[in-house]
Amino acid sequence: MSGPGLARGAVWLLLLPLVPALAAALWHPRRPDWEALRQAAALAPTAAHSGGLRIELAQARSVHPGVLWVDARPTRDFAAGHIPGAISLHEGAWDEGFLRLVEAWDGAASIVVYCGGADCRASEAVALRLRRELDTERVYALAGGWEAWQAVQGAAEGAAR
Amino acid sequence: MWAHLAVALVFLAAGALKVGDPGAFAKEIANYRLVSPFVAGLAALYLPWLEISLGLGLVWPRLRAAARLLGLLLLGVFCAALVSTLARGLDIRCGCFGGGEESGVTAGWALLRNLVLLGLLAFPVRLGRAGR
Numbered sequence: 458m459s460g461p462g463l464a465r466g467a468v469w470l471l472l473l474p475l476v477p478a479l480a481a482a483l484w485h486p487r488r489p490d491w492e493a494l495r496q497a498a499a500l501a502p503t504a505a506h507s508g509g510l511r512i513e514l515a516q517a518r519s520v521h522p523g524v525l526w527v528d529a530r531p532t533r534d535f536a537a538g539h540i541p542g543a544i545s546l547h548e549g550a551w552d553e554g555f556l557r558l559v560e561a562w563d564g565a566a567s568i569v570v571y572c573g574g575a576d577c578r579a580s581e582a583v584a585l586r587l588r589r590e591l592d593t594e595r596v597y598a599l600a601g602g603w604e605a606w607q608a609v610q611g612a613a614e615g616a617a618r
Numbered sequence: 619m620w621a622h623l624a625v626a627l628v629f630l631a632a633g634a635l636k637v638g639d640p641g642a643f644a645k646e647i648a649n650y651r652l653v654s655p656f657v658a659g660l661a662a663l664y665l666p667w668l669e670i671s672l673g674l675g676l677v678w679p680r681l682r683a684a685a686r687l688l689g690l691l692l693l694g695v696f697c698a699a700l701v702s703t704l705a706r707g708l709d710i711r712c713g714c715f716g717g718g719e720e721s722g723v724t725a726g727w728a729l730l731r732n733l734v735l736l737g738l739l740a741f742p743v744r745l746g747r748a749g750r
Contacts, residue, residue: 466684470675474667481640482663489644489662494655531724548649549711578706 510584512597514605517569525562527570527587529579530603540571540606546583555590562591571599571606621738625689626676628735633669635716640666646713650699651706668692686739693736700729 482488517524526543528535535545544561546554562568568587572579580598587596599605636643644662648655672692675685700712703725712728 463684463687466675466681467688470671470681470684470688471668474664474671477637477667478664481637481667485640485663487639487641489641489659491656491659494644494648494659 510581510598511600512569513600514609517567517597517599520567520569523566524569525558525566527558527568527583528603529570529572529583530577534573534603539603543571546570547579548582548586551586558587567595567597568593569597569599571602574602574604575600577602621741622676622682622686625735625738626673629669629673629676629689632715633666633671633673636662636666637670639716643713643716646711649711649713650703652699652702689739690736693732693739697729697732697736700725700732704729 526540528539528543528545529547530539531547532545532550535543539545544554544558546558558568568584568591570580570584570587572583580602584596584598588594601608640659640662643666644655644659647653647658647661653661669692672685672689675681676689678685696714712725714728714731
């Protein structure tokens with residue numbers, strides 16, 4: 458195809474989808490909810506709000522009157538192993554996980570979110586979002602995540618032997 | 619030719635699976651945190667139809683070259699978005715084939731899949747040049 462022909466073809470391929478897209482914007486029963494999208498963006502975590510978010514494992518275990526653990530790792534990792542009693546909640550399947558959390562949370566316990574290890578950021582993102590959605594500051598991100606938990610469990614099992 | 623057909627089918631499937639629920643797709647795009655909510659909504663309305671357009675273009679000889687070029691660009695953009703989620707440690711669903719599917723597909727696997735598609739589209743281009 459010649460240069461002008463290529464350009465003309467590309468313009469057609471780019472312009473034609475505008476017609477059904479416009480129709481979808483006007484009449485699709487499941488068209489984007491602009492207000493909900495705007496609110497979701499407002500709830501997205503920012504670095505400015507991350508103060509006082511991290512909590513060490515030893516500190517988390519001594520919190521009164523207890524902790525509700527939230528696992529922010531992908532579902533398959535949660536299925537492979539998690540802190541006993543933890544709720545699976547991550548950004549990829551927020552609505553289902555959030556419903557489980559609300560059902561399990563008594564309103565008194567602190568919530569501690571963990572992800573894979575020291576380098577992941579999913580726990581911070583989920584914790585910040587939970588702080589806003591639940592309107593409480595008692596939501597934390599576990600320093601060291603699942604790896605820190607496993608290290609402590611491994612040491613405890615070793616000592617018991 | 620078979621490579622074009624394979625990529626065309628993937629584009630058609632990806633587009634068709636997403637046109638049914640642009641609202642859910644908009645949330646998937648917003649989860650990447652690369653664009654504003656407004657742009658995410660517009661992209662959710664337009665991208666599935668663009669994928670269908672490119673899928674049809676790839677099987678129509680007169681539009682194949684243009685569709686291949688745009689397909690390479692689009693897949694490049696998708697790859698860049700996936701690389702950015704990996705770099706930022708975001709744990710989100712790809713959203714490549716609409717909601718409900720592939721909840722276990724990580725950004726890494728989605729990136730690999732896109733790179734394979736990029737290769738399938740790029741390969742015939744190189745063959746054509748080598749043959750001249």
